[in-house]
Amino acid sequence: MTQKEMAQDFLQLAAKGKAKEAFQYYIGSDFIHHNAFFKGDGTTLMHAMDENARNNPDKVFEIQRALEDNDLVAVHSRVRQTPDDTGAAVIHIFRFYNDKIVELWDFGQAVPNTMINENGMF
Template structure:
């Protein structure tokens, strides 16, 4: 056993490392992806509540350009195809813009399959504008690289 002079104190210290997890803001890319997960998964109302600004506008040619009309259209789409497959393949963020490339397969009457790109514009971490473009997967694909 090691001995120490009487006037010297031996202190043993244990350092406890505490990791504090700070709540961080979601990236715009994460917001866009979560919005699409909720909206395509049957809960567009929640998606709009959480992520979409009141002054939102969109450019889908099949609906009026306001927030409420698009949300109702998404709810209707889910009722027509509740088991739709929506798979996000790529997401890119650049400043206040996010683009998400996805594969979609409807289960309803038409069974539409296609590639969809959603482009989101953000202000103050809220979606303020949306463009969406879809391309049907043809029965015969000539390109050896496929659509995805």
């Protein structure tokens, strides 16, 4: 399995409420993340991912594209907390070491109800 495939599987598992499983398979022991809304350790992020999945059981998570460059993988996704939600464009950037995720950045932009850009976000 490539690092790009690992990053995508990690996100799919977490979106389905299987963050603990995702962390067991793919996260390295020295993992850190940079989400401004949570402490920087893996346990806090894992619990937040599981809580989000419990609170949004009908979440729709769609990977649009993924890129791999040496030890970095970027995944561009559309996330909707409910099927009716306009959702958000999200980019996760993973850094790998020895085929384990050791660092994660995530960025999101809400999809507006009225979009000026005729090309869309996806």
